[in-house]
Amino acid sequence: MNQVKRLISRNAVPLLFGIVCLLGVYFAKMPGQFLLMEIVKRMARNSFLVLSLIIPVAAGMGLNFGIVLGALAGQIALILSTHWEWAGIGGLLLTALLATPLAVLFGFLAGMLLNKAKGREMITGMVMGFFANGLYQFVFLFLVGTVIPFDNPRLRISTSPGLRNTIDLSRIKGTLDGIWEVRYGFTKFPMVTFLVIAVLALAIWAFFRTKLGQEFRAVGQDRHIAGVSGINVDRNRILAIVISTVLAAWGQLIFLQNIGTLNTYNSHEQVGTFAIAALLIGGATVTKATIGQALMGTFLFHLLFAVSPNAGQTIFGSAQVGEYFRVFVAYGIIAISLALHAWQSKSLARASLEEDLSS
């Protein structure tokens, strides 16, 4: 009985959202085939991004709101590759290659900044994301076409500075998904994308069995003790953020090759919050996140996303309310999970205190 109780309290968040999802599915009254298609599409799009969050969590840096920087690196590479008219899967791979040094640089700078804000990584990362967004907009909305000579009608409207609002990515659209697709009813399973995700999951799993992974985990548990035993704490923390940022850059490319258009000024904006919400729904906390939680969370979060407009339509008579509801849910989840986590660690502390006093 106690075990059941503990199991429930440990998985309170995924259970809660599982129930909300079931209700959503019930009220949305969407055909199963359609639902399956939506879920497969969204899992393929987003899983990589969510997985990119795991390593910084293990290194004790909390949820990396800074993956926005990675997304930006991916988008910058994509803008350039569109300009140079790279196409096909080769074009996508080349874009990923181009995004990597950018992401390494961004990750390095972010890591240095976060080392100055130990213990406040999440809020720092979040604000850093806003700041980076500002810089990005400054460059691509203002400098491009005025200071930076750039004249490509596919990317720019000649009458005003800056890039177009949306950029057509048809040259690389579906290049990864389309290599090998398995059909089931209406649903196309992008096998290679799933393979890439599986490889990443496996790589993360293997990574934590290496010396470096062990160091990350040690730093994550206690910086002081790790430092005393000779581990270079600051360097490891920077490395964790660099890895996360690079993965996020690639994740954003996978996301965008599936969507097929780049919203130049918006695509990256909610990458951080949505990926983090997904991870948290899976039952992860600020201090512990597993691959299973990431995948489970992505599934639940996007199931909720898929059904909420229709559920909103049935329950409130307006799809708009459903739309609103899912954004509300995303932020609500982050708040609830963080509060639950704080509450759990507090009650744990209280339990250990009582144990201490009665000993």
Add this chain to the structure above:
Amino acid sequence: MSVPVLEMKGISKSFYGTQVLKNINLTVGKGEVHCLVGENGAGKSTLMNILFGMSVIVQTGGFEGSVLINGREVAFDSPRAAIDAGIGMVHQEFMLLPGFSVTENVKLNREITKPNLFSAVFGNKMETLNRKKMAQDTRTALDKLGMTIDEWVPVAGLPVGYLQFVEIAREIDKENLQLLVLDEPTAVLTESEAEQFLGVIQRLAQSGICILFITHRLDEVMAVADRITILKDGELVRSGPKEDFTISQIAELMVGRKIDTESRKKRTTRPNDEGAVVLQVRDLRVNMPGEALRGIDLDVFRGEILGIGGLAGHGKVGLANGIMGLYPSQGKVLYEGQEVPLNDTRAALKLGLAFVSEDRRGVGLVLEDSIANNIVLTSMQSQEKFLKPGLLKLKDEKKIMSHALESIDKFDIRCTGPEQIVRRLSGGNQQKVCLARAFTQEPKLLFVSEPTRGIDVGAKSRVLELIVELNEMGVTVVITSSELAELRSIADRIAIIYEGRLAGILPPDAPDVQYGLLMAGKSLEEVGSR
């Protein structure tokens, strides 16, 4: 004669002008168990920090003297360098990662790895852990210590006693280990664990590792030591083979100090109605990290100055912090026959208890605020003094100012005026502000913790005088201090706390030996009270 493993010659060190170590010489030979004893603040930790090249030493301008390992002079600039030279340390606080297994902790940052495809490209950091080999090594180390626990069990949840052994397993797993420093390792162990532990120490010494053992338990010293070095106030009092000492000698050498009988005479009135209990403490447990109280019974008489003494980490500062609700506590506290609600600072203040915290800059003062505001803060918050009548409870600045000026005068606070920011004051004057604030509450019972810590000599005696003056005005005082001499100069009775419990109560003029023995965990009967 063989070259000693460790030699420290003429070590001196000062922090910001205060000399904490004066010309210390220490020699440890191969296979020797060397006990280092001394009160808190005697300089033991500083000496060990020097040996370990800790950053606190490096950043404060290094030290004088030289350290020799196997006859060769070394200069460690980081703990890493000391570890590489074969020095191991078991810290007072555990250096274990709770989420890691025993093996992972033992092998922390010394993991055994095997190459893989990625490590060939990205370097040896990407090598896979060889968990099997790591576990084997750990098993060997655990077996040496006579530990039967599983090598993969997570450290979180292991009994405290085991953690100590895991730490030692980690140290002896280092192949080049020559010198093992144990900083009060038995403080957290039960008696049987401690016994097992001492056995392990002797076995290690026989295998040729030399051991520098820091402890307060004097019977342990007598049980395992080959040589004993006693430090006091940063000076080496005596060093020699165990046979040259008896327990009571060590105790006396550790705490012995000339008592300043002068200040005692300043007390003109004695508590007149002795015997009337003003504060009753029953089975009080306080969970103050590092200073836990594990069930204490104590009576405080009206009008007295009760001293609370004991070594650091034994819980003496837990008493006041617990009663005042600053740390979670359990038990029963009666003030004037009325129960004091625990874990409720506000209620304690309302009952007329006041507290001058040992953490002057953290808890004691609002550093960025003015002297005036600091003086009235507690009274304003808990007793609604210094407020203008009305719903809004506005501050009565005029009243505050005049009271602040009065206090500055009375407590002799050296400042530019009541508006001065407290941070800019010297330690002694900050302490006077704390006292002034406590006094403003017009308390009947005042707790004072470590009132003279970190303040200069002149201010020290003034602060003590002030406490005595307050007492003479009818305030019962419970004063906690690490400086026994200070307690003995002003207190009527002195309670010694040992391992979170009351070891005994002594009169201020009791001999040094008795204090030393109580602090080292002997009971009053053993001490032989007169």
